[in-house]
Amino acid sequence: xxxxxxxxxxxxxxxxxxxxxxxxxxxxxxxxxxxxxxxxxxxxxxxxxxxxxxxxxxxxxxxxxxxxxxxxxxxxxxxxxxxxxxxxxxxxxxxxxxxxxxxxxxxxxxxxxxxxxxxxxxxxxxxxxxxxxxxxxxxxxxxxxxxxxxxxxxxxxxxxxxxxxxxxxxxxxxxxxxxxxxxxxxxxxxxxxxxxxxxxxxxxxxxxxxxxxxxxxxxxxxxxxxxxxxxxxxxxxxxxxxxxxxxxxxxxxxxxxxxxxxxxxxxxxxxxxxxxxxxxxxxxxxxxxxxxxxxxxxxxxxxxxxxxxxxxxxxxxxxxxxxxxxxxxxxxxxxxxxxxxxxxxxxxxxxxxxxxxxxxxxxxxxxxxxxxxxxxxxxxxxxxxxxxxxxxxxxxxxxxxxxxxxxxxxxxxxxxxxxxxxxxxxxxxxxxxxxxxxxxxxxxxxxxx
Numbered sequence: 001x002x003x004x005x006x007x008x009x010x011x012x013x014x015x016x017x018x019x020x021x022x023x024x025x026x027x028x029x030x031x032x033x034x035x036x037x038x039x040x041x042x043x044x045x046x047x048x049x050x051x052x053x054x055x056x057x058x059x060x061x062x063x064x065x066x067x068x069x070x071x072x073x074x075x076x077x078x079x080x081x082x083x084x085x086x087x088x089x090x091x092x093x094x095x096x097x098x099x100x101x102x103x104x105x106x107x108x109x110x111x112x113x114x115x116x117x118x119x120x121x122x123x124x125x126x127x128x129x130x131x132x133x134x135x136x137x138x139x140x141x142x143x144x145x146x147x148x149x150x151x152x153x154x155x156x157x158x159x160x161x162x163x164x165x166x167x168x169x170x171x172x173x174x175x176x177x178x179x180x181x182x183x184x185x186x187x188x189x190x191x192x193x194x195x196x197x198x199x200x201x202x203x204x205x206x207x208x209x210x211x212x213x214x215x216x217x218x219x220x221x222x223x224x225x226x227x228x229x230x231x232x233x234x235x236x237x238x239x240x241x242x243x244x245x246x247x248x249x250x251x252x253x254x255x256x257x258x259x260x261x262x263x264x265x266x267x268x269x270x271x272x273x274x275x276x277x278x279x280x281x282x283x284x285x286x287x288x289x290x291x292x293x294x295x296x297x298x299x300x301x302x303x304x305x306x307x308x309x310x311x312x313x314x315x316x317x318x319x320x321x322x323x324x325x326x327x328x329x330x331x332x333x334x335x336x337x338x339x340x341x342x343x344x345x346x347x348x349x350x351x352x353x354x355x356x357x358x359x360x361x362x363x364x365x366x367x368x369x370x371x372x373x374x375x376x377x378x379x380x381x382x383x384x385x386x387x388x389x390x391x392x393x394x395x396x397x398x399x400x401x402x403x404x405x406x407x408x409x410x411x412x413x414x415x416x417x418x419x420x421x422x423x424x425x426x427x428x429x430x431x432x433x434x435x436x437x438x439x440x441x442x443x444x445x446x447x448x449x
Contacts (some may be wrong), residue, residue, distance in 0.1 A: 035127030072125035126226035150230025160219030301367035
């Protein structure tokens with residue numbers, strides 16, 4: 001449960017105080033009782049949404065008193081959804097059921113499976129003045145919110161097209177002193193829409209009532225104020241048009257060392273292996289350019305690591321016979337496909353296609369950070385390259401996708417990339433899979449692991 005303290009102002013200020021603090025967990029009954037008491041203390045009669053909005057911004061801007069309220073977030077995977085989920089229940093399979101929507105055929109997130117906070121919905125519990133400060137989804141994913149029951153919610157939205165202008169305005173308003181304005185805005189800061197509008201920023205407002213959906217578009221900045229006790233449910237979805245924005249955002253998060261909830265590489269390869277089996281895969285033309293960029297980057301970094309002296313490698317799931325057991329004998333070790341250690345310890349990137357491990361210290365690097373590490377240490381001792389697909393498989397998959405796209409468009413496109421040079425007689429601990437089997441059982445099993 002989070003505790004919100006509304007003390008921020010949109011005017012210039014040298015010191016920003018946090019709007020959000022972690023609270024304790026309480027039962028829903030206790031939360032409802034607190035929400036009812038706070039409402040009775042703030043208003044003598046049932047207020048309208050406009051009256052609550054006016055009082056809210058008066059408190060935020062004038063800062064003449066301290067108001068503390070609560071809000072809650074509940075994982076539906078643990079505590080259950082507000083939508084019917086039983087097979088025999090009405091609407092349990094309806095497309096607008098938020099437990100079903102992420103797996104809709106129109107949503108590419110269905111290729112990810114269950115990801116907490118992304119494809120698994122969560123419940124939002126609020127009371128009067130409960131606030132979601134200005135923010136956007138870190139992956140720039142679109143999402144949908146359904147108000148199950150309770151008081152109205154006031155939503156403010158800034159379109160993604162206003163990003164550059166918003167960055168400059170917030171930087172000036174908050175006197176960021178070198179920190180990008182958008183980074184300041186995403187740090188639990190609330191600025192009045194009127195102030196932003198005066199600076200030329202487009203701000204849209206809507207009031208959500210019980211039984212209504214609100215859809216937030218990709219990359220948009222959103223804030224929300226509750227008008228009383230209510231329960232809503234939220235989940236992400238994405239169409240193929242989002243992949244370009246998502247790919248760009250993933251690279252920016254890697255640069256800023258921000259952990260991602262899912263791997264963009266995995267999503268693209270899962271889409272590719274699934275759509276490649278179809279005659280007219282609609283998503284292929286959208287992701288083909290992204291796959292080519294991934295291929296070129298991946299093969300280039302592998303080649304650079306090999307040239308730097310990293311010759312030890314193995315495929316995910318293969319057995320490593322180099323580790324010694326307690327009795328001094330070699331003990332086979334199987335590299336698991338999905339573990340919590342799959343993040344690069346430097347940039348927090350989720351390594352899907354490959355990674356470099358430092359076995360003695362249980363350290364994981366992405367290839368980019370591994371190159372920097374090798375350059376700094378002047379040695380590859382103790383490092384091993386782990387990969388999911390070998391070079392021929394990567395090239396074959398991308399060429400297959402490009403071929404389908406070219407055939408569909410009636411054009412000829414050369415997508416062949418030369419494999420990296422042969423690595424000499426040294427044998428790698430690997431399980432070779434012929435590239436001819438990539439489009440069938442071999443690739444699908446590797447991608448779904």
